[in-house]
Amino acid sequence: MKVGLRWIPARNADSHNVYFGKEETPVLVKNQKTPLFEASGLSAHTTYYWRIDEIAGTDTLRGATWHFTTE
16 A cells, blocks of 8 residues: 655755654654655555654754554
């Protein structure tokens, strides 16, 4: 199973830290420039958590943690 997570980036964001996982405190997966993360290999009937931190220069704007459950 695969899902695309998309967000509206902060106006001054240079990049985005993507956090994703099955725990309520997701782990850092990667830093990327685009506002789209493709999560693959998802299990059925499982809750996943994700968060995006916006990086602008030396500043980091921590995002909210979101979740979804697969069918």
